[in-house]
Amino acid sequence: MxxxxxxxxxxxxxxxxxxxxxxxxxxxxxxxxxxxxxxxxxxxxxxxxxxxxxxxxxxxxxxxxxxxxxxVQSPPTGDPFFDARPAGLAALNPGDILEQRDVTATATLVVGVPIARATLLKYRSTAANGAPSFGTATLVVPLTPWAAGDRPVLVDNQPINSLGARCTPGYAMAHGPAFKNFATDSVPPTAAWGLNQGFAVLVTDHEGPNMAYAEPNVAAHVILDGIRAVRSTPGFGASRFALGGYSGGAIASHGAAMLLGEYAPELADAVAGAAMGGLVTDxxxxxxxxxxxxxxxxxxxxxxxxxxxxxxxxxxxxxxxxxxxxxxxxxxxxxxxxxxxxxxxxxxxxxxxxxxxxxxxxxxxxxRTDLTDRTSRVPLYIYHGAHDLWIPFEGARELYQRQCARGVDAVFRSEPGEHVVALATGFPGAAEWLGARLRGEPAPTEC
Incomplete structure (x- = not known):
């Protein structure tokens, strides 16, 4: 300053x-x-x-x-991969890969477990107003072989909750642990858990190139176009995907689940479910x-x-x-x-x-940011702290009831504690549910 x-x-x-x-x-x-x-x-x-x-x-x-x-935009990072807006975006399809970079060496230090490779992807996406834009995400592949078909992908939508373009998980993956955004990208260790299960992990920069914190339309587009980009790469064309996120990451996962039917309907059979905790619904x-x-x-x-x-x-x-x-x-x-x-x-x-x-x-x-009239095209796992001081518990329960009434397979869990405590207490159940979806098990419903 x-x-x-x-x-x-x-x-x-x-x-x-x-x-x-x-x-x-x-x-x-x-x-x-x-x-x-x-x-x-x-x-x-x-x-x-x-x-x-x-x-x-x-x-x-x-x-x-x-x-x-x-x-009012975040200052450039100094890395053209994140800063440069490619020409000719309007002529491309959402999800078309614009550029990719191997970031295995630095990403290994960030995720904290051995990996086979990590690839930073830049792809065509869409702004909140429908204008052509771009998104970034990092595809991390574990060392563990996956024998039965294309490897499933856990989409890890972390609570970025930031205004600066250097605060994204993608920037940390590309530039090292010194740029990790506090502890929200590793507590709980969602990416490490997924990699240890043998799943690939797609870590999204879901705030988009303008760092539009909590804007659900931008987040949904970046996530769904990231899935499109991964499906165009060898070994992932028939993969199952499941979305996970808490708090700011839950806003992103919720947006993707609700907008999938209108923005990326071809992904309905590829996305097996979405888990979200500590979610802002209103x-x-x-x-x-x-x-x-x-x-x-x-x-x-x-x-x-x-x-x-x-x-x-x-x-x-x-x-x-x-x-x-x-x-x-x-x-x-x-x-x-x-x-x-x-x-x-x-x-x-x-x-x-x-x-x-x-x-x-x-x-x-x-x-423009109200998604209550949308119906999820994928099964849902919704959890919330029973004593959340920040975000009303009733909103999450009403989302569950509303989606159930519309025929969506859904599960709801009330977790002990407030917002931060529920992040920890709710993770095991959410992880178990996500793992089952990625292994192809039918989604349960408690509607």
Missing amino acids: NERWSFRALLVTAATACLLAAGQHPAHAEDDPGVPSGLQHGIDSVVPAPALPPGPPVDGLTPEQAALLRA NRVIANRFDGNFASGVLLAVVLAYSREHPEILDRMNHLATWVATSPLNAVCGQAIGFLGVVGIPLDVAANVTDALDSAVAEEIFA
Whole structure:
């Protein structure tokens, strides 16, 4: 973080603190949504908008909006495999492989078990708005032979929960353990467990090239196109796939299961099931629950991440928000995001309208990311901490009941403990269920 930005950040923080201390609090629900509150007027009056360099035009955006969209992106990693957007994507089919790299030496150190090979894949995918994009994922193959047909593949959707492009499991696989995103990619050791069972493991960078944390459409596309890419490689054309994920990784697995029928219907017979734990099922409920409390850092990070795929959010940021969103904070990894909420900053402090979560833009984003009307095309294993302080238990149970009513084979497990504890207590059951699906055993149902 350079000295110039640090000084600006200090001024912004001090000004905001003074306004809050003066009693100019965000307007309440009875005020007119869409009209800035006194606090918001105060912030923009003392905090100037950041000066952003001009750049090439972006369809549908003004030059100012395009400059801000570029500035809120995670800085490049320095590795063209992750940074470079290939030309001619529109002419390719989703899942077409663009590039691949052998990363066996570094990936071995990351997964922690001996492997035969690891291949980093870059392939054509689709952005949240349907525009051509790309995705990355790492295919890891164990030393253990697989005698009966093509080797099954466990799709490991880790809780990346990050804003920075260097925070992905793919970047760690390519560059070594120093870039591992805290412990969320190894506790529990999902990839190591799968490899020890003889399964190949596909570790996805499901936030996509724009690091759109928790955006389910992007995650679904990257995962399903990653499966398409693997199926085009020798030895995996007839493989079974099963998806696993917890928390942020569960959002990704859930999105892939729900969108498979419309985005990749040819994979319905190849994907044997999806396991998901600690899942957010209603973004509106979670946003209001996180706003202004100990989880506010997560909410603010998600809003920034969503703006990278839904740039209409940018028009609702005030000057304070644009300074923060274009600062080095837009590259933080998951272990730092939670700590950003310790002061309980409400979203309205970053917005230029009152009741930002009730605004027309928020309604539109909630609608675009709501998958409750979708039906899974694959069997489901859903588990949740009975005392989860972050994500309501009722949402997971309602998902199970809703999918059962639509004829989906599903299992639901209430796990002891809160969100982090349930990650550990729920893993053995989820792993057992995933292993059975990959071995071709029929999926049970408790509907």
